[in-house]
């Protein structure tokens with residue numbers, strides 16, 4: 682009887698541990714271990730809720746001296762609703778592991794953890810954040826790309842030559858918390874609707890009240906709040922892996 686209960690218990694525990702970590706289907710067998718895991722690229726991206734991030738997430742496993750380690754096992758963990766493809770892999774010849782990330786259906790920040798085990802079997806991990814934009818924030822982002830980015834983003838792209846370098850007074854990127862969090866929603870509404878002078882700022886910041894509707898301006902404000910870096914009080918919830 683005792684044996685039977687122990688067996689049953691073991692079975693139940695096995696069952697729960699499996700369902701909790703559905704990502705860890707028998708992964709590849711590592712041929713090396715590292716001492717650290719660092720971001721190569723792909724953190725702090727944004728995409729509409731439920732969609733694939735534009736760039737993959739790439740992390741690198743290093744040894745204690747900072748040299749890349751091929752063949753180390755990296756596993757990714759994320760809150761419910763996030764899809765990671767693949768959820769685990771061995772680092773390639775340059776020590777890197779690439780995964781494609783689809784965000785969950787709720788607007789906010791999603792924390793993604795990449796981890797590997799060092800030679801003493803201790804977990805070394807890296808936490809990254811990605812931003813899922815809700816419907817209104819996505820609309821704000823499109824308006825930003827269309828009307829604002831050419832001055833507020835100093836980098837040029839194939840479709841858009843930045844005007845930033847020509848401006849005598851420099852605008853800020855909307856992610857820049859130090860500047861943007863000093864402005865209330867009413868301030869943002871005023872400067873976007875009526876231009877720089879509404880906040881005693883430069884007239885190089887045009888008025889958009891005749892171009893954009895009130896709800897479009899609200900969408901821009903929602904977008905500006907969502908992309909705050911580091912996150913603001915009002916930049917939306919943070920979803921992290923449950924129980925960690």
Ligand code: HEC
Pocket residue numbers: 824825828829830831832833844848850851852853854860861869872873877881882883884885886887889901
């Ligand atoms: C023609 C260039 C230009 C465009 C286009 C433009 N801005 Fe600006 N913006 C400025 C400049 C210059 C400032 C800085 C004014 C100052 O500090 O005196 C500014 C400042 C701001 C500020 C205050 C924070 C900061 O960056 O200093 C906000 C908010 C803002 N703009 C929002 C917008 C939005 C939203 C749009 C698109 C609808 C937009 N801007 C489009 C030039 C521009």
